[in-house]
Amino acid sequence: MGELAEKPKPKAVKGEEAKRIKREALGIGDRRKHHSRKATPLKGHAKEPDAHHRLYRFRFYPTEEQAGQLAQTFGACRWVYNEGLALRSMAWEEHRVNVGFAETCRALTGWKRAEETVWLKEVSSTVLQQSLRHLEQAFGRFFKGVARYPRRKKKGRSRDSATYVRTGFTWVEDPERPGTGLITLAKQSQPLDVRWSRALPAGTVPVRLSVTRDRASRYFVSMLVEERIAPLPAAFVPGSRAPKAVGLDLGLASLVTLDDGTKIDHPRLLKRYAEKLVRLQRELHKKVRGSRNREKVKQKIARLYALISDVRRDMLDQFTTRLVRENQVLVVEDLSIVNLMRAARGKGKRRKARLNEAIIDASWGELLRQLRYKCEWYGRTLVIVDRFFPSTRRCSACQAKGPRMDVSVREWTCTGCGVVHDRDVNAAVNLRDEGMRLYWLVATGLPPEKKAPMVIKASELEKCLLAA
Numbered sequence: 368m369g370e371l372a373e374k375p376k377p378k379a380v381k382g383e384e385a386k387r388i389k390r391e392a393l394g395i396g397d398r399r400k401h402h403s404r405k406a407t408p409l410k411g412h413a414k415e416p417d418a419h420h421r422l423y424r425f426r427f428y429p430t431e432e433q434a435g436q437l438a439q440t441f442g443a444c445r446w447v448y449n450e451g452l453a454l455r456s457m458a459w460e461e462h463r464v465n466v467g468f469a470e471t472c473r474a475l476t477g478w479k480r481a482e483e484t485v486w487l488k489e490v491s492s493t494v495l496q497q498s499l500r501h502l503e504q505a506f507g508r509f510f511k512g513v514a515r516y517p518r519r520k521k522k523g524r525s526r527d528s529a530t531y532v533r534t535g536f537t538w539v540e541d542p543e544r545p546g547t548g549l550i551t552l553a554k555q556s557q558p559l560d561v562r563w564s565r566a567l568p569a570g571t572v573p574v575r576l577s578v579t580r581d582r583a584s585r586y587f588v589s590m591l592v593e594e595r596i597a598p599l600p601a602a603f604v605p606g607s608r609a610p611k612a613v614g615l616d617l618g619l620a621s622l623v624t625l626d627d628g629t630k631i632d633h634p635r636l637l638k639r640y641a642e643k644l645v646r647l648q649r650e651l652h653k654k655v656r657g658s659r660n661r662e663k664v665k666q667k668i669a670r671l672y673a674l675i676s677d678v679r680r681d682m683l684d685q686f687t688t689r690l691v692r693e694n695q696v697l698v699v700e701d702l703s704i705v706n707l708m709r710a711a712r713g714k715g716k717r718r719k720a721r722l723n724e725a726i727i728d729a730s731w732g733e734l735l736r737q738l739r740y741k742c743e744w745y746g747r748t749l750v751i752v753d754r755f756f757p758s759t760r761r762c763s764a765c766q767a768k769g770p771r772m773d774v775s776v777r778e779w780t781c782t783g784c785g786v787v788h789d790r791d792v793n794a795a796v797n798l799r800d801e802g803m804r805l806y807w808l809v810a811t812g813l814p815p816e817k818k819a820p821m822v823i824k825a826s827e828l829e830k831c832l833l834a835a
């Protein structure tokens with residue numbers, strides 16, 4: 368380890384030399400300057416204060432022709448993503464030059480001209496560029512330290528998806544049923560057969576849409592819409608001007624415990640599915656690799672996974688909406704996704720236990736995701752307390768530090784003040800108090816008319832204070 372730390376960081380090649388390497392060794396063309404074209408100033412897009420991006424997801428049924436065209440598009444997106452990744456990795460490892468989004472786009476132009484990959488031309492170029500954009504975002508997350516180095520997308524392993532920007536599709540609203548309409552994708556002749564389970568806000572045009580096919584071979588179109596969502600009136604503690612706050616402890620015994628003692632269990636339905644999943648997994652292992660029966664079981668598993676995630680989303684939706692309506696400040700622990708994943712990969716654990724954990728992890732992730740965007744929509748504050756805050760061990764009554772506890776301990780007595788604590792409720796109370804401390808730290812520094820930020824993260828508190 369020591370050796371690794373002492374090794375000097377390799378220096379990047381820059382300037383003319385980098386340009387030459389890119390041109391000659393990597394085949395990335397130079398940037399062409401359009402001197403004759405006057406730059407048009409960007410149109411000021413004034414985002415209204417309560418305009419938010421909202422995602423609407425609908426199922427659709429492609430015709431055979433559309434399914435074929437989409438399969439080709441998904442394949443091309445995956446190919447371009449992998450090729451972009453290989454180019455960026457190679458450029459750094461062999462030549463020490465950095466290749467960014469714009470350069471991968473120029474490389475894409477080259478790939479489309481190359482004889483062996485002319486088929487790329489059959490797919491909308493903006494869709495392929497979006498694939499490179501996703502790669503750029505994956506690198507961004509890696510450089511920020513929140514994700515691993517981007518990996519190749521594999522057919523059948525990664526979810527199939529393609530993103531269409533505004534120029535990549537046409538949208539004609541149905542005058543009879545506002546908020547629904549005809550969507551026609553680039554390179555396709557017919558509109559999609561969308562099942563409108565609800566309407567978009569009337570008169571809006573989707574900003575962007577993405578088409579996905581899950582492992583159960585279901586097709587979905589997700590539309591990003593800019594929508595005005597009015598913030599809710601502030602929630603105060605009855606009879607005072609203090610914002611109403613709630614602490615959420617995420618756990619294995621109960622999915623969520625609130626500081627008032629409310630416990631939300633993992634729905635029985637999900638447990639039943641988990642058991643079914645274990646059974647199917649066992650079946651899968653008995654089948655011969657590459658056999659048709661194995662494929663069938665695989666399909667069943669994929670469908671079950673899809674069902675689980677649908678059930679989970681719907682169930683959490685009601686819960687998070689209620690929480691956000693009733694409270695002004697919501698306090699949770701910082702569970703970075705990477706950490707969640709790691710928890711699921713314990714060695715030597717039985718398959719069933721592993722699966723259960725994976726399902727719980729995904730529930731937490733979904734819960735936090737929903738809280739985050741709903742807080743933003745409705746003008747609430749989400750406080751994310753540091754992962755190392757000792758929420759479980761501290762006595763919420765006298766602040767004394769309690770003993771180290773095994774996960775199985777559900778109740779403990781404080782040696783300082785003698786209060787008997789429910790492990791999770793105590794943790795939730797501690798989280799709420801710590802969250803409010805952070806909230807006031809930020810809120811008191813604000814000018815009187817300014818509202819508290821939507822997210823206060825303990826690990827980025829300094830940034831929060833500076834912004835205020």
Ligand SMILES: [Zn+2]
Nearest residue numbers: 762765781784
């Ligand atoms: Zn105590």
